[in-house]
Amino acid sequence: MNIAEIAHAVGVSSATVSRALSGRGSVSPKTRERVLAAARERGYVVSQAASTLASGRNRNVGIVLPFLDRWFFSQVLAGAQQSLMRAGYDVTLYNLEGDGSERREVFETFIPRQRVDAVIAVSLELDDTELQQLKALDKPLVGVGGPIVGAPTLALDDVGAARLVTGHLIALGHTSIAHIGGDEASDVDFHLPTKRRQGFEDALEEIGVHAPLVVDADFTVPGGYRAAKQILGTPDRPTAIFAASDEMAFGAMLAARDLGLEVPRDVSIAGIDDHDMSDFYGLTTIAQFPRSQGALAVDLVLADLEGSAVPTDTDLPFELVVRSSTTRPDTAAR
Amino acid sequence: MNIAEIAHAVGVSSATVSRALSGRGSVSPKTRERVLAAARERGYVVSQAASTLASGRNRNVGIVLPFLDRWFFSQVLAGAQQSLMRAGYDVTLYNLEGDGSERREVFETFIPRQRVDAVIAVSLELDDTELQQLKALDKPLVGVGGPIVGAPTLALDDVGAARLVTGHLIALGHTSIAHIGGDEASDVDFHLPTKRRQGFEDALEEIGVHAPLVVDADFTVPGGYRAAKQILGTPDRPTAIFAASDEMAFGAMLAARDLGLEVPRDVSIAGIDDHDMSDFYGLTTIAQFPRSQGALAVDLVLADLEGSAVPTDTDLPFELVVRSSTTRPDTAAR
DNA sequence: ATGAAAGCGCTAACAA
DNA sequence: TTGTTAGCGCTTTCAT
Numbered sequence: 001m002n003i004a005e006i007a008h009a010v011g012v013s014s015a016t017v018s019r020a021l022s023g024r025g026s027v028s029p030k031t032r033e034r035v036l037a038a039a040r041e042r043g044y045v046v047s048q049a050a051s052t053l054a055s056g057r058n059r060n061v062g063i064v065l066p067f068l069d070r071w072f073f074s075q076v077l078a079g080a081q082q083s084l085m086r087a088g089y090d091v092t093l094y095n096l097e098g099d100g101s102e103r104r105e106v107f108e109t110f111i112p113r114q115r116v117d118a119v120i121a122v123s124l125e126l127d128d129t130e131l132q133q134l135k136a137l138d139k140p141l142v143g144v145g146g147p148i149v150g151a152p153t154l155a156l157d158d159v160g161a162a163r164l165v166t167g168h169l170i171a172l173g174h175t176s177i178a179h180i181g182g183d184e185a186s187d188v189d190f191h192l193p194t195k196r197r198q199g200f201e202d203a204l205e206e207i208g209v210h211a212p213l214v215v216d217a218d219f220t221v222p223g224g225y226r227a228a229k230q231i232l233g234t235p236d237r238p239t240a241i242f243a244a245s246d247e248m249a250f251g252a253m254l255a256a257r258d259l260g261l262e263v264p265r266d267v268s269i270a271g272i273d274d275h276d277m278s279d280f281y282g283l284t285t286i287a288q289f290p291r292s293q294g295a296l297a298v299d300l301v302l303a304d305l306e307g308s309a310v311p312t313d314t315d316l317p318f319e320l321v322v323r324s325s326t327t328r329p330d331t332a333a334r
Numbered sequence: 335m336n337i338a339e340i341a342h343a344v345g346v347s348s349a350t351v352s353r354a355l356s357g358r359g360s361v362s363p364k365t366r367e368r369v370l371a372a373a374r375e376r377g378y379v380v381s382q383a384a385s386t387l388a389s390g391r392n393r394n395v396g397i398v399l400p401f402l403d404r405w406f407f408s409q410v411l412a413g414a415q416q417s418l419m420r421a422g423y424d425v426t427l428y429n430l431e432g433d434g435s436e437r438r439e440v441f442e443t444f445i446p447r448q449r450v451d452a453v454i455a456v457s458l459e460l461d462d463t464e465l466q467q468l469k470a471l472d473k474p475l476v477g478v479g480g481p482i483v484g485a486p487t488l489a490l491d492d493v494g495a496a497r498l499v500t501g502h503l504i505a506l507g508h509t510s511i512a513h514i515g516g517d518e519a520s521d522v523d524f525h526l527p528t529k530r531r532q533g534f535e536d537a538l539e540e541i542g543v544h545a546p547l548v549v550d551a552d553f554t555v556p557g558g559y560r561a562a563k564q565i566l567g568t569p570d571r572p573t574a575i576f577a578a579s580d581e582m583a584f585g586a587m588l589a590a591r592d593l594g595l596e597v598p599r600d601v602s603i604a605g606i607d608d609h610d611m612s613d614f615y616g617l618t619t620i621a622q623f624p625r626s627q628g629a630l631a632v633d634l635v636l637a638d639l640e641g642s643a644v645p646t647d648t649d650l651p652f653e654l655v656v657r658s659s660t661t662r663p664d665t666a667a668r
Numbered sequence: 669a670t671g672a673a674a675g676c677g678c679t680a681a682c683a684a
Numbered sequence: 685t686t687g688t689t690a691g692c693g694c695t696t697t698c699a700t
């Protein structure tokens with residue numbers, strides 16, 4: 001089944017059918033209706049390959065990410081894919097987890113074979129070669145969560161976010177606050193542990209606290225658990241913990257319990273993310289709306305495809321969500 | 335840049351370049367090497383659209399799933415996409431979450447526009463129309479986790495898996511075992527809560543226990559938490575709980591703790607899945623390897639594309655993983 | 669082993 | 685508004 005068949009059935013030329021189906025170029029309402037009806041009747045759908053070859057448009061956006069099974073990434077992906085679908089775009093998934101050879105393949109072969117109109121890169125630290133390869137496509141490129149040199153990027157103000165939660169703890173009266181940060185491995189990938197730590201330290205500097213206790217972990221629940229055990233096991237344990245991610249904060253909450261400490265009475269705990277489970281755990285955190293981030297990235301990409309100007313760097317919104325894991329320090333008890 | 339340019343540079347015809355690059359048809363090793371070198375030098379990659387139009391092959395598989403942000407689905411997706419990438423295939427993602435209109439669009443427009451060579455449907459209960467639409471493509475179709483009428487399907491023997499964990503609890507000496515199952519909503523989507531409950535009841539029947547306590551939840555941690563509170567709040571609480579998923583089992587473990595009960599001393603808890611967090615929680619469970627399921631689905635799809643025979647229904651492997659959440663009932667204490 | 673040439677199914681410039 | 689027609693870049697048959 002092809003466009004000629006529909007054209008023949010309706011008694012018009014294939015060009016008219018093409019125009020009616022794509023909405024480009026003018027067709028009389030009556031003809032358009034007849035074409036659409038004929039197509040619907042026969043279950044005819046335009047062949048993407050032929051359309052692409054002739055027009056250069058793919059109606060397809062590639063999304064590149066380092067993991068699929070972590071909360072943040074699946075959220076961004078879900079948000080982006082939903083927006084793209086509504087705009088009639090397919091999404092092709094490039095998952096970089098696995099060894100480096102696969103990563104190279106993606107940049108050398110998969111992306112360049114002209115299947116996509118644009119690329120969204122999520123939390124990707126690209127090396128020079130990779131950057132060149134993407135730039136060489138000469139197609140819209142948007143980064144989410146990680147800075148991409150020379151491309152519009154959506155990113156959280158990690159310093160500001162960390163400063164905000166830390167400020168919340170300080171406002172409650174805490175001065176002895178520990179931080180569970182990201183280890184080197186996670187810093188390479190996401191580049192944000194350092195910034196969150198910075199915001200944490202900035203907020204404390206303001207009240208004259210220097211070099212507070214910082215323990216690094218790997219952004220997982222077990223990692224947060226281990227770090228919190230270290231922190232809470234010390235003789236003069238802090239009255240609050242700020243973890244650089246909600247998952248580590250969950251681990252910290254579990255560790256506190258296992259040590260016989262009650263949250264928030266004995267220790268206040270806060271995180272960053274507003275993970276799906278945070279409400280359940282009553283975790284005070286910074287919400288960063290990753291689904292909206294995905295959707296926003298799509299807006300930029302589509303605007304770019306239409307030739308509109310696209311802002312270089314956009315700071316993403318975030319907000320403090322106070323739940324039951326933080327309270328005033330129980331000074332009497334100490 | 336196109337194939338003619340490479341052909342000209344090497345001094346052969348475009349047909350030879352095509353053969354050298356695709357590996358179809360014979361080319362002398364020497365010519366092939368020169369073609370590959372010329373392509374590499376210039377960063378030339380075959381245009382997928384043109385290739386597809388001429389050959390009918392897309393090198394692309396569509397994966398349809400109901401959620402992206404749940405553990406099971408992201409695991410299956412990650413497994414499938416990795417295998418496909420290794421075989422040189424792209425993956426196009428069709429996520430059905432959201433309202434029905436989007437779901438209809440996927441089946442009416444997105445999938446039929448001939449971008450994919452095959453479709454993998456994960457845990458989807460398709461209605462007749464949708465089934466017709468997929469069948470009409472006349473392309474390989476494989477179902478994972480949910481039965482698709484008339485297509486090869488990979489599924490866990492849910493009855494057997496549930497019977498196995500329950501048997502483990504029985505072997506430890508438990509006779510008073512409660513079950514956290516799936517509510518109606520999850521039964522429609524996954525069709526597995528009923529089977530898991532069946533396996534649970536079968537195992538108990540064998541030792542003469544009829545109509546045991548069953549509470550339904552929604553396959554989430556909070557759902558499991560609430561259900562377990564109900565179960566453990568009764569005067570003669572059971573000595574063990576079998577939850578139909580690990581996430582619900584996590585909720586049950588948290589509920590037990592909040593009630594002042596110790597796991598496994600006061601109550602044994604087991605689940606099904608072997609979720610990433612299960613090891614951390616020490617949860618006894620049934621491992622079902624969703625990544626391998628995704629990879630296996632790809633094997634079937636690729637075999638089908640090559641014209642090999644494909645088994646209709648395949649039972650997936652599963653195994654009991656005993657950790658620290660289950661032990662013998664403490665009969666002395668009661 | 670290689671080349672010539674006919675499509676694959678659509679879009680878009682141009683003409684009417 | 686509609687039709688004619690020349691590609692888009694590759695694959696594949698058929699020769700050689």
